[in-house]
Amino acid sequence: MYNMETYWAIANHTIAILGIIIFGWLFYKFVKPFMKEKAFYVGISYSVIMLILYCVPWEITYPYLWSVFAACVAMCLLERRNIKQKILLATVMYLFRWMVYGVILLLRDIMFALFINTPYMLMHPVAQWVTYVIVELIYYSVAIAIMYLVIKLFHKVYVNKKEDISGKELILLFATLLTVMIGYFTFNYFSxxxxxxxxxxxxxxxxxxxxxxxxxxxxxxxxxxxxxxTYQKIKEKQREEKVNILLAEQIENTKQHIGEVERLYGDIRALKHDIGNHISVLENLLLKNETQEAEKYLSELKATWNESVGEIKTGNPVTDVILMQKKKEAEEKGIDFECNFFYPSDTNINAFDVSVILNNAIQNAFEGVVGCESPYIFISAYRKKNAYVVEVKNSICKSVDIEDETGLPETTKKDKGSHGFGLVNIRRVAQRYYGDIDISQEEKSFTLTVMLMLD
Structure with missing residues (x-):
């Protein structure tokens, strides 16, 4: 009455194909934080190769290994950077599958012994087939759920997803992975x-x-x-060292700014000291009706004065110097630079912390406007109740990708491990004052907002 062999074949093929497709989806979820939209094609490549190997009429040794290898090749072709990381990801995913499915296989064996391979089921093939389908669905559902949790756990511990892996770091990680692989092949060989x-x-x-x-x-x-x-802790320590080096450089820059302030104050004192002589010269020129010479002398005196006191007044000499230097640099690069910044005097805000914010924010803005037809940088600051807010707005050629974990822009520089600390330092300063940073983007515009809480 029933062609049970056909039913068994249909069940086995259907479950196997669904398992391949779902694992392709898991592969996509696994590499998505590392490759974003391109990860979809990685999952597709795995599923397609695995389905081809499943459908060929002869037996393929280690089909999952070949499919993961194909997915690894797809990753490298889709994004030709950080190849070592992609090799690591493919290897880890392959081993995770073996571990999770292997452990849950114990549950499957128990269910087979209790519900399928029993005298009653052997006498009732239809009931046995139905029970088999249910057991397989339970097995794959549990395996997929645990695999998904394992992927999430891996994403959580693998913090620095965008940083390149060096050859030495890959060897360090593969010392463990190769040990596991040897065990994997040993178990398969004996069986x-x-x-x-x-x-x-x-x-x-x-x-x-x-x-x-x-x-x-x-x-x-x-x-x-x-x-x-362990690898992530090593990377985090390296990041801390680089951040500290950057902070040391910024401290040195601030010292130079303070030296520049002292020089300007010296020039101003010299001008004040000589003001009587300048007035006497102008008075003599006017008495002799040498008006043109007087105007020329006055113009030179005014230029000297403006050069000494500066055209940007923020309420703090250090931030004055920083912004004047940045304005001069912007003018040399053909960047429209507008400043409506003020320093919050008589507050708990330290001038060095503000200089860290300005130096890093404006430097990022300089990098952001590269290639724009009409580059601009607008800087402003204002108080809102007990909050002090600094805004730096600049033009951009295209939208900036934001990292999901940090909420900070992804650096476009090749050496990702050595760059991208500017906003990290700005956030550290903001959090020191119980504030934070916010990033917003509009069409051709990027705005960094830094909020510091005042006492």
Whole structure:
């Protein structure tokens, strides 16, 4: 009445194909934080290659390994940077699949023993088939759910997703991964040899083999996570060192600005000291009716005065010097520079902290306007109740990608590990005053807003 072989074939093929497609989706979710939209094609490439290998009429050794390799090649072709990281991701994903599906396979074996391979089910093939489908759906559902949680955990511990991996760092990580891979191939080798010699699966004769493999898979998973966490701590320490170096450079720059302020004050004192002589010269020229000479002398005196006191007045000599230098640099680069900035005197805001904000924000703005037809940088500051707000707005040629984890723009420079600390330092300063930064984008416009809370 029932062609059960056909039903079994349909069930097996359907479940296998669904499993391949869903794992392709998991692969996409795994690499998405590292490749964003391009990750979709990585998942597709895995599923397509795996389906092809599944449909060929002859048996393929390690089909999942070949499919993951194809996905790795797709990653490298789609984004030809940080190749070492892509090799790492492909290897980790392959091992994660083996670990998760292998551990959950123990649950599947238990369900098979309890609900499928029983005398009653052997006498009722339809009920056995239905139960088999249910058990397989439970197995794959649990495996997919745990795999998804494992991916989320990996994303959480792998913090610096956009930083390049060096050759030494890859070797450090692969010391653990290769150990796990050796165990993986060893378990597969013994099971295949046993099946070939005894014509029966080793786990059916020696149940301890399954438990030993599961223990190894769990320990391997923990070892990989520890290796990733250790690697991330090393990267974080490197970032801290680079941030400290940058802060040291900014402290030195601030000292230079203070020296510039002292020089300007010296020039002003000299002008004040000589003001009597200048007045006497002008008086003599006017008494002799040498009007043109008097006007020329007055113009030169005014230019000297403006050069000494500066045309930007913020309420603090250090920020005066910084903004005057940045304005001069902008003019040399053909950038429209407008400043409506003031320093919050008589508050808890330190001039050095404000100089860190201005130096980094304006430097980022200089980089952002590169290539724009009508580059501009607008700087303003205002108080709103007990908040002091600094805004730096600049033109951009195209929208800036924002990292999901940090909320900060992705650096476009090749050496991502050595750049991108400017906004990090600005955020640190803001958080020191219980504030934060906000980034907004409009068409051809980028705005950085820094809020500091006043006492």
């Amino acid at each position: 295949n040899v046993y099946l070939k010699d005894m014509e029966v699966y080793i786990w059916n004769v020696h149940p301890g083999y399954t438990f030993l493999r599961v223990i190894y898979q769990i320990v391997s998973f923990v070892a990989i996570l520890i290796a990733i966490v």
